[in-house]
Amino acid sequence: MMPLTIVQLPLPDLTNFSYLVYCEESRKGIAVDPSFVPQVVLQAATELEVELLYLVNTHGHRDHIEGNRAVMTATGVQLAAHPADLPDADRQLADGDLIKIGNGSIEVLHTPGHSPGSIVLKTEDAVLTGDTLFVTRCGRADLPGSEVTQMYESLQRLKRLPAAMRVFPGHDYGPQPVSTIGQELEQNDYLRCPDLKSFIRLRMG
């Protein structure tokens, strides 16, 4: 079985990434975080002839969800997200849920901290980390709905993933757009904090 294909979509004049994740064999897939420019992920789905099964949000912040309505209107696709951030989502995701995509599937990891309903989407060999983990950085934990201890625990969970697993973040904030868990264990100070106290000092200081 081939792993799901992930297309990282930089957006004009924004640091945000949208994503298209799809199964090459069945051409079924999902759109992730259309941000303010829903045309980008819609065009990618059209060009690659991918039928969208869901629109998924990594969390409920406006710079990730603003284009939801446009994607849903254009395609009729349903919204899947964690209800703590998006209570009106058609499919309410919880930790451990599987989103079937053709011959593959995505596992949902509930990773609160940046926001109460932040999730990470895990394929066989990659994670889409939203605003929880960036290349060399992590998401803010000082926003309304943020909780720094939860953020620390969510990052501890990501640290235990296989080192070869690729990391696709929600923003282009690092020296390169894509990384791996192994690279982040070496280069990300937020993951290298030895304990909660030092993490809080670094993140909130």
Ligand SMILES: [Fe+2]
């Ligand atoms: Fe965010």
